[in-house]
Amino acid sequence: MSTTWSxxxxxxxxxxxxxxxxSPAIFAKTIEPATLKQHLYELTSPQYxxxxxxxxxxxxxxxxxxxxxxxTGLSPVKGFENYQQAIQFHSQAWKNNKLSDKDxxxxxxxxxxSYPGLNGTNFQQNFKEAVFLGFGIEDPxxxxxxxxxxxxxxxxxxxxxxxxxxxRSWVTKGDSMSTWSTDYRRKIRSARANGAAALFIIDxxxxxxxxxxxxxxxxxxxxxxxDEQPDLNYCPNLFMNPELxxxxxxxxxxxxxRDKINKKGKPASSKLTCDLSWEFEKTKDQLNGSNVLGWIxxxxxxxxxxxxxxxxxxxxxxxxxxxxxxxxxxxxSGTSTVLEIAQAFxxxxxxxxxxxxxxxxxxxxxxxxxxxxxxxxxQHPAIPLAQTIANLNIDMVGRVDKKHADNPNYIYVIGAxxxxxxxxxxxxxxxxxxxxxxxxxxxxEESDPNRYxxxxxxxxxxxxxxxxxxxxxxDHDDYHRTSDTPDKINYEKMSIIGQLVFHTAWELxxxxxxxxxxxxx
Numbered sequence: 001m002s003t004t005w006s007x008x009x010x011x012x013x014x015x016x017x018x019x020x021x022x023s024p025a026i027f028a029k030t031i032e033p034a035t036l037k038q039h040l041y042e043l044t045s046p047q048y049x050x051x052x053x054x055x056x057x058x059x060x061x062x063x064x065x066x067x068x069x070x071x072t073g074l075s076p077v078k079g080f081e082n083y084q085q086a087i088q089f090h091s092q093a094w095k096n097n098k099l100s101d102k103d104x105x106x107x108x109x110x111x112x113x114s115y116p117g118l119n120g121t122n123f124q125q126n127f128k129e130a131v132f133l134g135f136g137i138e139d140p141x142x143x144x145x146x147x148x149x150x151x152x153x154x155x156x157x158x159x160x161x162x163x164x165x166x167x168r169s170w171v172t173k174g175d176s177m178s179t180w181s182t183d184y185r186r187k188i189r190s191a192r193a194n195g196a197a198a199l200f201i202i203d204x205x206x207x208x209x210x211x212x213x214x215x216x217x218x219x220x221x222x223x224x225x226x227d228e229q230p231d232l233n234y235c236p237n238l239f240m241n242p243e244l245x246x247x248x249x250x251x252x253x254x255x256x257x258r259d260k261i262n263k264k265g266k267p268a269s270s271k272l273t274c275d276l277s278w279e280f281e282k283t284k285d286q287l288n289g290s291n292v293l294g295w296i297x298x299x300x301x302x303x304x305x306x307x308x309x310x311x312x313x314x315x316x317x318x319x320x321x322x323x324x325x326x327x328x329x330x331x332x333s334g335t336s337t338v339l340e341i342a343q344a345f346x347x348x349x350x351x352x353x354x355x356x357x358x359x360x361x362x363x364x365x366x367x368x369x370x371x372x373x374x375x376x377x378x379q380h381p382a383i384p385l386a387q388t389i390a391n392l393n394i395d396m397v398g399r400v401d402k403k404h405a406d407n408p409n410y411i412y413v414i415g416a417x418x419x420x421x422x423x424x425x426x427x428x429x430x431x432x433x434x435x436x437x438x439x440x441x442x443x444x445e446e447s448d449p450n451r452y453x454x455x456x457x458x459x460x461x462x463x464x465x466x467x468x469x470x471x472x473x474x475d476h477d478d479y480h481r482t483s484d485t486p487d488k489i490n491y492e493k494m495s496i497i498g499q500l501v502f503h504t505a506w507e508l509x510x511x512x513x514x515x516x517x518x519x520x521x
Contacts, residue, residue, distance in 0.1 A: 024348070061314055062363075065314060094281075108217070110241065118237060139178070144267045156202065224376050308392070340498050390508055393470045410439070431503075
């Protein structure tokens with residue numbers, strides 16, 4: 001914060017010491033490019049080594065953030081006096097995962113994919129034949145395994161479940177699908193229980209599912225949950241691109257059998273020839289990360305037990321050899337912005353104009369590992385979720401994408417109207433009144449193929465029925481590359497976005513009535 005604004009704040013205090021209605025604009029203006037730049041350059045310095053969760057660099061970053069919140073004047077949350085919420089992650093990653101057809105190596109993510117957390121420690125087998133077993137369902141209402149012997153064999157099945165010409169399930173005998181369509185683990189467990197050597201699932205939404213689950217496939221599977229013991233419970237399994245099915249098997253035979261099942265609603269199987277070889281080996285590890293928490297207590301005795309949560313993830317991809325993934329935009333930009341929003345609220349409180357409701361500031365780790373830090377918080381909240389009125393999440397706000405090359409003063413707004421029309425209106429009004437950014441809702445559409453609504457930490461609040469806004473600047477060529485560096489950040493743009501978030505937060509924390517959830521999640 002500059003000396004100029006310090007003097008203005010002193011003036012505001014002298015004029016409004018007894019007036020909690022001081023205009024929020026004076027505090028929003030303390031969110032300045034120079035301080036944002038200072039934080040961002042610090043977080044992307046080599047000493048933090050890319051801030052990968054579970055590394056010394058991430059722990060150093062957590063200490064910097066904790067110290068900054070303390071100096072800013074935020075209080076630690078009860079039970080987290082060091083400002084940190086410790087999290088333990090279980091990590092499983094592929095050491096190798098090779099599928100070949102007639103000695104031709106196939107490509108994971110293009111031809112097939114598989115999850116390390118749903119497969120055993122190692123596997124190696126050649127297959128000259130296989131059994132096509134419909135949909136791989138073992139249910140009292142419909143059973144593909146009833147007359148089939150799959151012991152020691154490769155089993156090939158479709159995703160989902162059989163349906164008639166009207167799209168009605170032969171399992172449920174109705175319009176709604178059974179859990180065999182929504183929980184593929186059931187198929188993998190049944191294959192194991194019936195002695196199959198491996199299970200290949202034909203994924204008819206292959207490209208979309210790869211895009212959504214890419215992190216869990218390429219990096220590693222991380223979870224706070226106990227290990228699912230795949231060596232004991234799951235058959236070795238992978239998901240196939242339908243195009244690979246045409247190459248590796250007699251696809252006409254498979255389709256003919258599938259269509260027969262769908263038409264008659266009765267299980268059927270067929271023998272297949274193939275020349276496939278699959279081997280894999282994986283590693284297991286344990287990571288220790290932490291969320292950084294600090295809060296500002298609300299001034300209204302009737303409202304201070306309601307909390308607005310403002311988040312940004314501070315972890316990134318770390319190092320690969322000597323190469324550092326600095327993560328300037330992703331997401332030192334969001335982290336720095338949240339730090340400045342925190343100081344703006346702290347200044348308001350010092351001026352006797354603090355928020356009526358309480359504000360929880362949370363810098364999250366484990367986002368790059370699958371939104372794990374926010375998932376852990378949602379499962380073990382420092383403040384009960386019932387007392388959380390909304391979440392404002394900032395993830396990548398320092399760059400300009402190609403669409404807006406001629407107008408850097410924009411921000412993609414995602415999720416604002418998904419659960420609460422009031423939240424959307426509050427953000428719109430704050431922008432029209434104070435910041436006048438272009439609010440772009442392109443990625444808010446349910447049909448958005450990028451599915452950004454599901455890909456940052458706000459989603460772990462949204463799926464618990466808490467209204468959210470995700471502020472995002474869009475993709476760019478340096479995304480997840482070592483070239484995402486602080487010299488490419490637009491700090492003026494960041495400061496305006498930070499001011500928008502602050503003004504939206506100000507209204508949420510000072511209005512008489514808590515915003516209403518008026519839409520289904």
